[in-house]
Structures are given as structure tokens and as C-alpha cells.
Amino acid sequence: MSKKDLYRPNVAMIIVSNNYPSKKEIFLAQRNDLLDVWQFPQGGIDEGEEVKEALFRELLEEIGTDEVEVIAEFPEWISYDFPPRIAETMRPFIGQTQRYFLVKLQENAIINIETEKPEFCDYKFVTADEVLYLSASFKKDVYESVINYFKKEGLL
Template sequence: MTETDRAKYRPCVGIMLVNGEGEAFVGKRIDNKEGDRWQMPQGGVDPGEDLDTAMLRELAEETGARPDHLQILHRLPEELLYELPEELQGKLWGGRYVGQRQYWYLVRFTGADSDIDLDAHKHPEFCEWKWVEPELLPEMIVPFKRDIYRTVVEGFRDLL
């Protein structure tokens, strides 16, 4: 992929946050317009920010998880790409991107459920959260991200 092509995709990190039982964290987005859709934490990488820092920041903003409750287990080596459906292109992220290119992390959460705080950030993204079996993740996400979730689950399967 050329740098011009890469520039069309928002740089992003995604996190499969798992508890001691190997279940994955999912949150229901506050702005969810498609019914009962859940997603794992994810977010953009700020200019000049390294991937690990972006991942920890996103987890803190979206889940309230503190670094001392997190153990980074693995990062998939390749970027995963998805494109937004046509009806969303030009509407998200100021119309600058056609999709996202994501680096995915597997992170163990060592805190208690009471340490999750969806209101930790001034602009919460999730209104509910729960732990689920990783195999269920692809069916819980919006359809245009399902292939990414299948790849993530398969990529981390042996580490769960």
C-alpha cells in the first residue's frame, strides 16, 4: 500500500481486553443507531503518539482501566484495514478517511469489575459493558467490522 493509500485510512489501535477467565470486554456505544451492537475498545492514534501509548490512553478513556490493572500480552504484527460503508464515508472523522487501519492488542485486565468506569472520560463512548466469550465477538459488532473481529479472535485464540 502506498503512503497516499495509507493516508485514506485513520490510524487506530484496537484492544481485546480479557479478564482472568478469558472473556472479552465489549461496550455498547452511546451513539449506537443500529440496535444491539457492541464493540471492543478502539480509537485513533494521535500525531506523534506511539501505539502502546495510544492503546493505554484509549483504554483509560473508554473503560477507566488503570495501567497497573493491565498486562499487555500480544500485538498482532500486521495492520488490519476496514472501509466504512458508502453511506458513512464523508460523515465520520470530518470526511478525511474512508476507513481505519488498526493495530490490535491483547491485554489482560487484572483489576476487579468495579475498577471499570465508563464515565472516567468527559466524553464517554459506552453506556453499558459486559464480558463475553471471544467467539461471540464477530456477531456482536456492526457488519462492516466483522471480518476484522474474526481475524482478531483467530489471531489471539492460542493466547486466551
Template sequence: MSPADDYPDHRPNVGVVLFHPDGRVWLGRRAGTDPPHNWQFPQGGVDPGEALEDAARRELHEETGVTSATLLGRTDGWIAYDFPALIAAELRRGWKGQKQVWFAFRFDGEEAEFDLAAHGEPEFDAWRWDYLAAAPGLIVPFKRAAYEQVARAFAPFAAPAPGQG
């Protein structure tokens, strides 16, 4: 079985951690989602035949407006999570969950480049720079283990959070 065959019941997806040059990361507040677990990184599906890095760049642009980004790294293999039972069947679209390859990019542009409505209905209604170590505590609980894996994988690119040393 090839890595592409891993998690056949999970939708292929990419995630993006966008690093500020100072090592903080971009987090978006999901539009229409109640706090406290409503902050996340850009992510989205992979179109048929689309290369994973191309999908990551497309999702980054669609959800944030950003095109000025340099690749820093990516995760090896898929990071998967299951949808909780509370997610309606029409939102699952037949999938058990999602499998993701994550990409780390450094933001090389000006902050005026951010446009949350770059492609129609915004995914996010606000954004901020924060520390990578904070991200797992800000995401919905069913994605937390995936975010913890991403935080470990991309820790070499991250600024330490205050008090982390």
C-alpha cells in the same frame, strides 16, 4: 514502502481486546447505537508522534477507566476496513476507512476500576465479559472481517466459548 505507509487513505487507529483472567473479553455497548450490532472493543485514533502501544493504553483508559492491564500481545501489521457509504462525510474526515493495530491486554485490577465516563462523553453505556468467539457477530457488519482477524490472532489467550470444546 514501509508498513507505516500501508493503507495511506485509512486513518491510523488502535484497538484493544481486554482479557479477564479467565479468558473472557471485555465488550462495551456503544452509547446511542441501536441493537443488535452495538457491542465492540475499545478503539481509537493515534495522535501524531504517539507510539501505538501508548495509544492503545490511552484509549483503554479513556473509554473504560482501566489502567491495570498487562500486555499479552499485538497483531502484526495493519488490519483495515473501509467505511460504508452510509457514514456521513463529516464523520469520515477525509479518510476511506481505518487501519488498526490491535493489542491484547490482561485485566489485572478490580472491576470497580471500570468507569465508562472517565473522560467526558462516554463511548459506551454498558459493558460485559463475553467470549472472544462471540465478538464478530456483535459488531457492525462493516467491521466484522476485521474482528474475525482479531479473534483468530488472539485465540491463544481466549477461553473457549461453551460448546467450543
């Protein structure tokens, strides 16, 4: 197995409210299995699945709606390593390689985190700075890179 194969392909999304661009409110969700860990919705890409297919499937699975407009895509795959306690449960993977999208909730979108297999127990809309303050330490570098890219592009 090559080092590349040790990273689980994943799609992740920065979701902005339907008040965007006048308000740049970013959706952040609290995991229900890790105490006080907040994150962007994300999930694995199934074998044979296109990245955008995974994006919309994961949105439905995690926040109960796929009614979004894709605003932008981070231009490259970005990776992080799992901390040891998580790596044990994710074998054979040592981390994730992700494709990030910036998406805007449509006017009629209704968020429902009480999905068939809930991953989150709470959510809120926050500023980009609050995202970095609340997110898990092992994801901070990725979050900072992606947020800074979208800021530089004038999108956040």
C-alpha cells in the same frame, strides 16, 4: 493523498478479564451513538504518538482505566472501510487501519465507562463467538481475523 493516507491510524484492544487465562472472557462495549452496536475499545493515534502510548490513553479515555497487562500484539496493521453513513462523518478518511493488542485487566482495575466523553452506554464480558455475533457487520472480518490469530497462538 495516497490510498494509505485515507485510512485513519488507530489502536484497538481485546480486553480479557482478570480471570484470564482460566476464563477467556472478552470485554465488549455497546456504543452510545449507534443503536445496538457492540465493539472493542479503539481510538485514533495522535500525530507523533507511539502506538502503545495511544493504547494506554485510549483505555483511560474509553473505559476509565489503563491498569492492564499487555499479553500480545497482532503482528500487522489490519484495515476496514467505513460504511457510507459513518464515512461521511469521518472525512477525509474512508476507513481505519488498526494495531490490535490483547490485554488483561489487572486485579485492581475498575472499569468506568462514564468517562469525560463517554463512548459507551453498557459493557459485558462475552466469549469469542459472542463477539462475532454482536459486533458491527463492517468490523466482523477484522474481528474474526484478530480473534482467530490469538486463538491459533493459544491465547484465546
